[in-house]
Amino acid sequence: MNNRLKILRAERDWSQQHLADALGVSRQSVNAIETGRFDPSLPLAFRIADIFELPIEAIFLRD
Amino acid sequence: MSLTNKNPAYRRYMWRGAAVSVAYVASVFLATLVIPDGAKTAPLYLAVATLPGIFIALWVWVMARLLVELDDEYLRFMEVQKALIATGITLAWSGAWGLAELFLPHLPKVPIFFIFPAWCAALCIGQIIVHLRNRDAGTNP
Numbered sequence: 198m199n200n201r202l203k204i205l206r207a208e209r210d211w212s213q214q215h216l217a218d219a220l221g222v223s224r225q226s227v228n229a230i231e232t233g234r235f236d237p238s239l240p241l242a243f244r245i246a247d248i249f250e251l252p253i254e255a256i257f258l259r260d
Numbered sequence: 261m262s263l264t265n266k267n268p269a270y271r272r273y274m275w276r277g278a279a280v281s282v283a284y285v286a287s288v289f290l291a292t293l294v295i296p297d298g299a300k301t302a303p304l305y306l307a308v309a310t311l312p313g314i315f316i317a318l319w320v321w322v323m324a325r326l327l328v329e330l331d332d333e334y335l336r337f338m339e340v341q342k343a344l345i346a347t348g349i350t351l352a353w354s355g356a357w358g359l360a361e362l363f364l365p366h367l368p369k370v371p372i373f374f375i376f377p378a379w380c381a382a383l384c385i386g387q388i389i390v391h392l393r394n395r396d397a398g399t400n401p
Contacts, residue, residue: 223267225394226334234394235334 345386
């Protein structure tokens with residue numbers, strides 16, 4: 198699954214740590230999701246969507 | 261500050277793991293003191309020999325608690341990977357060696373006792389493999 202996390206984060210000038218703190222996860226988790234090494238669960242994907250105030254499908258894309 | 265210091269679940273895991281490890285080593289020493297070499301089977305000896313097994317089971321409980329208490333799903337995923345790698349290495353090695361022992365009488369016999377220490381060593385290998393596989397790529401902190 199692809200995602201636009203890195204782009205969206207850069208648009209807001211957020212660091213990985215900032216996003217990780219907002220999500221309540223480790224910075225390593227954010228890095229792993231951004232680089233496609235780990236697909237988040239649905240609850241975490243919803244939390245990410247809430248933080249960016251976007252629908253999930255605007256962040257996570259099919260391969 | 262490392263993840264293990266920052267995350268309360270990891271802190272609890274370290275403390276529990278240290279306590280169970282100390283208890284395990286103490287129980288092994290106790291068994292070596294109490295059970296004489298070549299002793300006949302006796303209920304006391306069997307009871308003393310059971311103690312390390314209890315602490316091994318507790319170690320698995322400590323790992324299970326970590327998986328339950330870790331609220332970060334990616335860290336949980338890495339812990340599961342590490343445990344699976346360690347279990348795979350240990351089962352593969354013990355299975356292969358055990359089978360070879362059956363048919364090759366001159367091969368050194370490895371007591372079953374060493375399975376748990378081997379699994380602990382394999383956990384270290386698992387940790388290294390998982391760390392290398394999940395290194396940050398394109399970090400932008």
